[in-house]
Amino acid sequence: MTRVQKIAVPLAALIAVHLLVVFAGFFAPYDAATQFREHPYSPPSRVHLRDGQGHVHLRPFVYAWRNNGNFAEYEEDAGRIMPIQFFVRGDRYSMLHIFHSSVHLFGIEEPAHIFILGSDGYGRDQFSRLLFGGQISLFSGLLAAALSLALGLLCGSAGGYFGGLLDALLMRTSEVFLALPWLYLLFAVRAFLPLRMSPAGTFLLLIGIIGAVGWTRPARLVRGIVLSAKERNYVLAARGFGATDWYLVRRHVLPQTRGVLLTQAAILIPQFILAEVTLSFLGLGVAEPVPSWGNMLSALQQYNVLSSYWWMIIPGPALIPIFLSYYLLARSFEQQV
Amino acid sequence: MRYLLRRVVHGAVVLVAVSILSFLLLHLAPGEFFAEMRLNPQIAPGTVDALRAQYGLDRALPVQYGLWMRSVLKGEFGYSFAYNQPVSSLLWPRVRNTLLLNTVALVIAWLLAVTLGTWSAARPGKWEDRLCAITSSTLLVIPDLMLALALLMLAVRTRWFPAGGMVAIDFADLSAGSKVKDLGAHLFLPATVIVLGTFPLLYRHVRSSVSESLTLPFVRAARGYGIRRTQLLFRQALPAAANPLVSLLGLSFGTLLSASLLVEVVLGWPGLGPMLLESILSRDVYVVIAVVLLSAALVILGGLLADVLLYWSDPRIRTDAP
Numbered sequence: 001m002t003r004v005q006k007i008a009v010p011l012a013a014l015i016a017v018h019l020l021v022v023f024a025g026f027f028a029p030y031d032a033a034t035q036f037r038e039h040p041y042s043p044p045s046r047v048h049l050r051d052g053q054g055h056v057h058l059r060p061f062v063y064a065w066r067n068n069g070n071f072a073e074y075e076e077d078a079g080r081i082m083p084i085q086f087f088v089r090g091d092r093y094s095m096l097h098i099f100h101s102s103v104h105l106f107g108i109e110e111p112a113h114i115f116i117l118g119s120d121g122y123g124r125d126q127f128s129r130l131l132f133g134g135q136i137s138l139f140s141g142l143l144a145a146a147l148s149l150a151l152g153l154l155c156g157s158a159g160g161y162f163g164g165l166l167d168a169l170l171m172r173t174s175e176v177f178l179a180l181p182w183l184y185l186l187f188a189v190r191a192f193l194p195l196r197m198s199p200a201g202t203f204l205l206l207i208g209i210i211g212a213v214g215w216t217r218p219a220r221l222v223r224g225i226v227l228s229a230k231e232r233n234y235v236l237a238a239r240g241f242g243a244t245d246w247y248l249v250r251r252h253v254l255p256q257t258r259g260v261l262l263t264q265a266a267i268l269i270p271q272f273i274l275a276e277v278t279l280s281f282l283g284l285g286v287a288e289p290v291p292s293w294g295n296m297l298s299a300l301q302q303y304n305v306l307s308s309y310w311w312m313i314i315p316g317p318a319l320i321p322i323f324l325s326y327y328l329l330a331r332s333f334e335q336q337v
Numbered sequence: 338m339r340y341l342l343r344r345v346v347h348g349a350v351v352l353v354a355v356s357i358l359s360f361l362l363l364h365l366a367p368g369e370f371f372a373e374m375r376l377n378p379q380i381a382p383g384t385v386d387a388l389r390a391q392y393g394l395d396r397a398l399p400v401q402y403g404l405w406m407r408s409v410l411k412g413e414f415g416y417s418f419a420y421n422q423p424v425s426s427l428l429w430p431r432v433r434n435t436l437l438l439n440t441v442a443l444v445i446a447w448l449l450a451v452t453l454g455t456w457s458a459a460r461p462g463k464w465e466d467r468l469c470a471i472t473s474s475t476l477l478v479i480p481d482l483m484l485a486l487a488l489l490m491l492a493v494r495t496r497w498f499p500a501g502g503m504v505a506i507d508f509a510d511l512s513a514g515s516k517v518k519d520l521g522a523h524l525f526l527p528a529t530v531i532v533l534g535t536f537p538l539l540y541r542h543v544r545s546s547v548s549e550s551l552t553l554p555f556v557r558a559a560r561g562y563g564i565r566r567t568q569l570l571f572r573q574a575l576p577a578a579a580n581p582l583v584s585l586l587g588l589s590f591g592t593l594l595s596a597s598l599l600v601e602v603v604l605g606w607p608g609l610g611p612m613l614l615e616s617i618l619s620r621d622v623y624v625v626i627a628v629v630l631l632s633a634a635l636v637i638l639g640g641l642l643a644d645v646l647l648y649w650s651d652p653r654i655r656t657d658a659p
Contacts, residue, residue, distance in 0.1 A: 176351055190617065310490065320480075
């Protein structure tokens with residue numbers, strides 16, 4: 001692969017995933033909170049093209065699940081062919097709080113349901129929850145990394161450029177942060193804050209905590225670059241011509257940190273996504289009924305889910321292609337710098 | 338030596354800063370252990386006040402910090418509200434379990450990383466090297482939470498390994514031999530997750546520093562003299578590559594109490610992880626502070642250890658040291 005492709009391919013994959021998640025309302029057949037209490041833990045629907053008599057249908061269809069009398073045990077009802085319909089009306093949703101609609105990409109007619117990744121204990125569609133949960137999990141990582149990098153850039157460049165007491169203070173503070181294992185620090189900071197909050201409040205809180213805890217590494221890296229950049233001859237020359245501090249930092253020093261910031265972003269974002277997932281998994285993050293990949297996985301803390309309903313682990317594998325894309329991005333950024 | 342002394346003092350200052358910071362933040366945080374008791378109509382408000390007074394929670398913050406510091410010096414680390422015991426008596430059994438798990442896991446991870454890293458550095462571009470590179474990259478992008486859950490699921494379904502816990506229910510009745518076997522079986526899953534989680538990073542560091550040292554003139558000369566390959570790798574190249582690895586070893590030592598946090602919670606290993614989580618949820622502040630402080634102390638100690646080891650192993654550093 002050429003150098004451009006090495007960046008373009010993972011970037012395109014990430015953009016696709018984020019679009020899928022942002023427009024979750026359209027791509028998901030149901031709302032994240034819609035419950036079908038009579039269908040707890042239905043296995044993933046199997047999509048067929050050929051029915052029991054051997055007839056081939058043009059339109060893909062699923063069989064309705066029929067409960068066989070025991071809790072959460074189902075079999076396909078061969079008599080009821082439910083064709084998958086596209087652009088159907090269903091639960092109302094809003095995208096980005098701007099567009100409101102009720103058109104979904106696909107769905108099937110009531111009373112049957114389509115659960116392409118199965119359903120959870122309340123009979124909620126895992127696929128819909130995966131998409132809506134991605135809004136929380138992926139964007140908390142993204143925004144926390146943005147916060148961390150902004151803090152790192154600010155502290156690192158201020159400390160490196162002005163030096164002196166400010167620099168010493170910032171670096172000693174960062175040492176205190178670095179002395180604590182990362183996850184412990186996250187836990188400890190979370191422990192200082194109220195445990196029960198509104199979902200939106202928790203989301204912002206998580207971004208704040210994760211971003212604030214992670215500022216040290218970018219700050220130290222940026223500081224190193226700024227320290228070497230400000231001694232370069234052209235910077236000294238510009239200063240000799242009467243350039244102000246602000247001009248020097250903006251024009252000559254900060255542009256040099258671009259490569260490091262990009263690499264750090266690609267390293268930090270997956271780490272922060274995982275931080276949100278971990279906190280929510282442990283019940284310290286976003287709480288039910290709002291889905292996040294972490295609190296979806298926390299169903300696996302029950303023994304019966306672990307032993308019988310494998311599709312509940314899906315948010316876990318869903319992280320892997322995303323992490324892979326960020327990893328590839330980080331590697332190609334690193335090679336470029 | 339003066340340098341080391343300075344490092345020790347510096348580490349102690351950082352620890353005190355961590356303790357003050359965590360103490361302050363935890364006490365200023367909204368909600369406390371006794372808040373829920375207040376809501377209980379069966380407990381008189383006077384009782385709650387008396388309890389708070391007994392634990393010294395009604396005193397001014399600096400006084401509380403002083404009291405707590407005194408109990409730290411006595412080795413008690415404060416008092417747990419939930420268990421009504423000195424924190425240390427809760428802490429040490431947990432520390433022992435966590436240390437056991439992490440020591441086993443990190444030793445295995447290091448052995449694997451050093452052998453595979455050295456071995457594949459000697460065969461750049463061959464299929465063995467490629468295989469190791471692909472494996473480590475794959476492991477790097479699988480989050481350890483996912484790994485732990487997947488292995489737990491496997492254990493529950495196949496019953497090959499006990500799922501969760503540290504020992505079987507009838508552990509006390511087992512003979513010494515089967516006790517070890519039982520512990521080993523329980524240790525397998527959490528240790529595997531930690532090994533798989535730490536291996537890729539260690540492997541990469543080992544491989545890159547060994548392949549760098551293979552280009553050094555004296556290693557080339559040794560190769561020219563026809564010294565056998567294993568001897569060349571492990572007697573010449575690996576020691577020459579040791580410096581960054583020694584620093585890494587120190588860092589690794591620093592994580593002995595913290596690397597397994599998540600794995601312990603997911604797989605039910607009775608270590609520090611579950612205790613920290615439980616005490617955060619119930620606002621048992623002194624337990625939280627003790628766990629955080631202890632792990633920070635170990636990280637600082639790890640950094641110190643790395644310096645001492647470097648000082649001891651590399652004469653160049655010994656003469657350079659100010």
